[in-house]
Amino acid sequence: MADLGKTTVHEREPVDPELIRDILAKHDGEQGGLIAILEDIQTEYGFLPEDALRTVAESMGRPLIDIYGVARFYHCFSLKPRGKHVISACLGTACHVRGAPAIVEELERQLKIRVDETTQDKEFTLKTVNCLGACALGPVAVVDGRTFSKLRRSKVKPLLEQAAAGNDGVEIGKDVRIFPVDVSCPRCNHSLMDDSFFIEGRPSIRVTVSFNHKHGWLRLASLYGRYNVYSEYEVPQSSVVEMFCPHCHTELTSSWQCPTCGAPMVQMIVRGGGVVRICSRRGCCGSRSHMLDLI
Amino acid sequence: MITLNINGLNVSVEEGTTVLEAARFIGFPIPTLCHMDGLSPYGACRVCLVEIGKEPRTKLVSSCTYPAEEGLVVRTASSRVVRTRRMVIELLLASCPQSKVIQDLASSHGVNKQRFKQEHDDCILCGLCVRMCSEQMMAKAIGFSGRGNERALGTPFNVKSEACRQCGGCIYVCPACQLRCSYTEKDSPVCGGCQNLPPPCLEKEKFDDMMCFMSPCVACEIAPK
Numbered sequence: 001m002a003d004l005g006k007t008t009v010h011e012r013e014p015v016d017p018e019l020i021r022d023i024l025a026k027h028d029g030e031q032g033g034l035i036a037i038l039e040d041i042q043t044e045y046g047f048l049p050e051d052a053l054r055t056v057a058e059s060m061g062r063p064l065i066d067i068y069g070v071a072r073f074y075h076c077f078s079l080k081p082r083g084k085h086v087i088s089a090c091l092g093t094a095c096h097v098r099g100a101p102a103i104v105e106e107l108e109r110q111l112k113i114r115v116d117e118t119t120q121d122k123e124f125t126l127k128t129v130n131c132l133g134a135c136a137l138g139p140v141a142v143v144d145g146r147t148f149s150k151l152r153r154s155k156v157k158p159l160l161e162q163a164a165a166g167n168d169g170v171e172i173g174k175d176v177r178i179f180p181v182d183v184s185c186p187r188c189n190h191s192l193m194d195d196s197f198f199i200e201g202r203p204s205i206r207v208t209v210s211f212n213h214k215h216g217w218l219r220l221a222s223l224y225g226r227y228n229v230y231s232e233y234e235v236p237q238s239s240v241v242e243m244f245c246p247h248c249h250t251e252l253t254s255s256w257q258c259p260t261c262g263a264p265m266v267q268m269i270v271r272g273g274g275v276v277r278i279c280s281r282r283g284c285c286g287s288r289s290h291m292l293d294l295i
Numbered sequence: 296m297i298t299l300n301i302n303g304l305n306v307s308v309e310e311g312t313t314v315l316e317a318a319r320f321i322g323f324p325i326p327t328l329c330h331m332d333g334l335s336p337y338g339a340c341r342v343c344l345v346e347i348g349k350e351p352r353t354k355l356v357s358s359c360t361y362p363a364e365e366g367l368v369v370r371t372a373s374s375r376v377v378r379t380r381r382m383v384i385e386l387l388l389a390s391c392p393q394s395k396v397i398q399d400l401a402s403s404h405g406v407n408k409q410r411f412k413q414e415h416d417d418c419i420l421c422g423l424c425v426r427m428c429s430e431q432m433m434a435k436a437i438g439f440s441g442r443g444n445e446r447a448l449g450t451p452f453n454v455k456s457e458a459c460r461q462c463g464g465c466i467y468v469c470p471a472c473q474l475r476c477s478y479t480e481k482d483s484p485v486c487g488g489c490q491n492l493p494p495p496c497l498e499k500e501k502f503d504d505m506m507c508f509m510s511p512c513v514a515c516e517i518a519p520k
C-alpha cells in the first residue's frame with residue numbers, strides 16, 4: 001500500500017532557494033496560492049524537487065506534510081524528474097477493452113521502463129491515465145499534448161519516433177496526429193460537411209457565423225489538429241464569433257469554455273462517436289482541443 | 296439548548312454537541328473507532344453510525360460528526376444500524392485482522408465471518424495518529440499522501456521527519472499497531488477468542504425504537520423463549 005522508500009531514492013537536484021522565493025513572492029497573499037506556486041515550480045524544474053518543497057514550507061510557515069500532501073494528491077505534480085516527452089497512455093474502460101494493456105506493455109518493452117518511470121536518457125516518461133475523453137478513438141495515448149489514436153502494437157514504434165522528433169513540421173496523411181473527422185450538428189444531426197469546398201484536400205466543415213451584426217458562412221478544415229479557416233467576411237483576429245448550424249439554425253455554442261482563452265466553445269458531433277469542440281475565438285490556438293466520447 | 300430524541304428519549308444538549316456525545320451523555324453506548332475525546336471528529340471508520348430521521352425516510356450518518364439538531368430522531372441500535380455496523384466491522388476485519396481493537400469490535404457485535412479478500416494492512420487510515428500529532432502534540436509531523444488506494448500515512452518523502460519529537464503519541468492511539476490480537480484460530484480472520492455473548496436481537500420489527508443497545512448485550516438471554 002504505502003510505497004515506502006519509492007519516493008526517497010530520487011536524486012536531489014540542485015535547487016536555487018532564491019528562485020523559489022521569487023515564485024513565492026509572486027503569489028504572495030493569494031488565497032489558496034499553494035497549487036499555483038507548486039505549478040510554477042514544476043514549470044521551472046519539470047518536477048517538484050524535495051528541497052524546493054522544503055523551502056516553500058519554511059517560507060510559508062506551513063508544515064511540510066501539508067505541502068507534501070498537496071503535491072502527492074494531484075496527478076499533475078511529479079516528485080520525480082520527468083523526461084522530455086511525457087506519454088500518457090489511456091487505460092480507461094473503453095481503451096482497456098480495445099486492448100490498451102497490450103499497448104502499455106509494448107511501450108514498457110520498447111522504452112525499457114515501467115509505468116511512472118523515466119528512461120535513462122531522460123527522453124520519455126510513461127504514465128497511464130483513466131480516460132482521455134476520446135474513447136471512440138481508443139486505444140489512445142497523448143504525447144506532449146498530441147493525441148495518437150487507434151493504437152496497435154505495430155504503431156508503438158512510429159509513435160515513439162514521432163514523439164522524439166517533436167510536434168513541429170508534421171505532414172498530413174503521413175502523420176497519425178492529424179486525422180480527418182466528419183461532423184454533424186448536435187441538434188438536427190445534419191452533416192456539416194461541404195463537398196463543394198475543399199480545404200487541404202478534404203471537404204470542409206460549413207457553418208453560419210455571426211459577428212458585429214454580419215452573417216455569413218465559415219468553412220473550417222475537417223482535419224483534427226489543423227486550424228485553417230475560410231470565411232465570407234474577414235473575421236478580425238481574436239474576436240469571438242457565434243456559430244450556427246446552416247440547416248436548423250441552432251446555435252452551436254456550448255456551455256464549455258476554451259481552456260486557453262475562456263471563450264465559449266462550439267460543439268459538433270463526430271461521425272463514429274465523439275464530440276469535437278472548437279474555440280469560437282478567431283486565431284485561438286486551442287481551436288480544436290477537445291474530443292469527447294458520446295457512445 | 297437543543298432537544299433531540301434518541302431511542303425514544305428526549306435529551307437536551309448544548310448547541311454544537313454531536314449526536315455521539317448526546318447519546319453517550321444519557322447512557323446509550325455507541326461503538327467508535329476513529330473517535331477520541333480531545334481530537335477533532337473525523338468520520339473515517341463509520342463504526343459509530345446511527346439512523347436518523349422519521350420512517351420511512353431514515354438515513355445512516357456517522358454520529359461522531361453529526362451535530363445534534365432540534366427535533367432530530369435518532370436510533371442508535373435499530374436493526375438497520377446493527378446490520379450495517381456489522382458489515383463495516385467485517386470490512387475492517389478484511390483489511391486489518393491483527394488489530395485487537397477491531398477483533399474486539401467484531402466479537403462484541405457477533406461478527407464471526409469475513410467474506411472479503413483478506414488483506415493485512417498496517418494502517419486503516421483512521422487518521423487518529425495524524426490528529427494526535429497535530430492537535431495534541433503540536434508537531435504536524437505525519438499526514439496522509441496520495442489518494443485512492445494509494446493513500447498512505449507517512450512523513451514527508453517517507454524519511455525521518457525533523458518535525459517529529461518522538462513522543463510516541465501516534466503509536467499510542469493507533470488501533471492497528473497497538474496491542475496485537477493473538478489468534479486462537481490460525482486460519483480464520485475472526486479471532487472470536489473474546490466473544491462471550493450472542494449477537495443483539497436483530498429480528499425485531501422495523502423502526503422499533505427500543506432495539507437492543509446494551510453493551511454487552513444481555514437482552515436475548517433474559518427474553519422468554
Ligand code: SF4
Nearest residue numbers: 428459460462463465
Ligand atoms: S512521535 Fe512524532 S509523529 Fe508521532 S505524534 Fe509524536 S511528534 Fe507526531
Ligand code: SF4
Nearest residue numbers: 418419421422424469
Ligand atoms: S497509522 Fe494507525 S492511527 Fe494512523 S491512520 Fe493508520 S491505523 Fe489510524
Ligand code: FES
Nearest residue numbers: 090092095132134
Ligand atoms: S477510455 Fe481511453 S479515452 Fe476514454
Ligand code: FES
Nearest residue numbers: 338340341343359
Ligand atoms: S467513530 Fe465516527 S466514523 Fe469513526
